[in-house]
Amino acid sequence: MGALNQLRRAINRVALADRNYAFLFEPEPGDEVVSLDCETTGFDPWVDEIVSIAAIRVTHERIHASSAFRALVRPESAIRPASIKVHRLREQDVADARPMQDVLPALLHFIGSRPLVGYWVDFDVRMLDKYLLSMLNIRLPNRRIDVSRLYYDRKYGRAPPGTQIDLRYTSILTDLGLQHHPQHDAFEDALGAAEMYLLLDDMRQRGVTLSREPMRTQDQFALA
Template sequence: MFSFFKNLQRNYSLSKLKNENFKFLFEPNTSDEYVVFDTETTGLNPKEDDILSIGAVKIKNNKILTSETFEVFIKNTQKISSKSIEIHQIRPCDLENAKEMQEAIESFLYFIGSRPLVGYYLEFDVSMINKYLIPMLGIKLPNKMIEVSELYYDKEIAFIPQGNIDLRFDTILKKYNLPNMGAHNSVNDAVMTGMIFLKLTQGK
């Protein structure tokens, strides 16, 4: 029943696609790979804020393919608030070699293909992408989504059914004894999220 709706939704979505070149997003994923991705933005409100950079890395079996990373900086009209600079450390001057939004999103789509997307609070990153994708192609990201904080929650709640599960990113890293790679940027965050994902799916 559920997959029926999913199919229906996908077919509906496909019918809205404005550009035939991106039909591959709807093809079945045959690569047995995943893509972890993260965005850095000017703020936390998808309606008002803009994407500064997108970072992504592929995962295959038990490996994070750092040899195939994706990183793009995006030209922006909005002023970058000094508060967000503190977090992602992208200064206006770092964006000099940045790409136009359209080009950046397109190259991102070519990178992910129809692979399932993995992320931490993925909903936010996806809605940031969708904000540009809808006017561009008439669709939202059709890929399967995997939320690591959800995987983490499911695993932990089994141990403490009534407990409060602390879902903060740093807490999860600490809990699983994963290295914190320091500086917040989209690729680093994607790699760390990838480690959590592997730990949750590959660990015993």
Template structure:
């Protein structure tokens, strides 16, 4: 009931009714896995620099259906953040304006659930822009792969530590690394994690309503 109320209020706050498709029934067996590269880890002040996303359909990664875009920041990227995300000023010379990038992303996602690694951060970053451009946070349900992985681990007690680092999960699940950690590659690798875990925790997949 609370979920329906939230959706009702979001629909009322939507500035442009052409985005009502975000509230449609999602296509069965389809998900969007995405990753964002950002200037920092604070959604309120930091900005998105690139977004990578890929379609998962019927337990397959549809590589030809991918989304990969650089987003123009409001100011020059500082040297310290370049060390983290590896995105250089030259990479951003032909970057898209934020509004264009975000609206294209929404069209790519549609009503599908969004899969990711620490996806709440990516959702918070994207929602900062969607709130500005269409009046609401992104309404799609989201699935956290680290939570799925956590639920597969047998522990002797509820206090036992479980390493949830991305590289650890990849190694434990015997998933090959694609090389460069950019937004699209990370989205594809996260898709592999999701598909590997999906059948292990079919009734335990963690959904979040944003």
């Protein structure tokens, strides 16, 4: 962890408004991460809201999909038609859901101090930070692992200038030979990111790089 991140973490720890959530600052629990995804009403973390969230624990070579955290969230404002076209969640679909303030405590206990994995995971964390600042006066302190960054390092880390770079979610799935899950569903996107993470982290540990020609791999891991 860099010095700046350590400083931010220390500031967050002091600013924490409820010591019942001090577990967020405990040491990372070994070889465990949580794959996270949110569906939102838009792309502005300070204006838009979360309408669906999923988190899946990943340990060693196992994705714990059957015990995933999944929740629909009732936003305070109306869901815009443009966002409905993306995630297909309508007003009636979330009418009986809980507000994010009620969902957040259970999510934080599920995540704990584990690193967060995701595709462009910084966006999901920024969306959560809005609610955390209101509830706990902190930003989420967990380390983040972006699968698009892992993929970039394995495929384009030593690419010559001018190389065409493709970091699209579907392109990464295809290149890794992974199943294409329905997009813009929080659980399916979190599951896809977890699968990417296991393959790419294994490649990183073995020092394996991806050819810049399309490739498929059938590395094995287990769903639980």
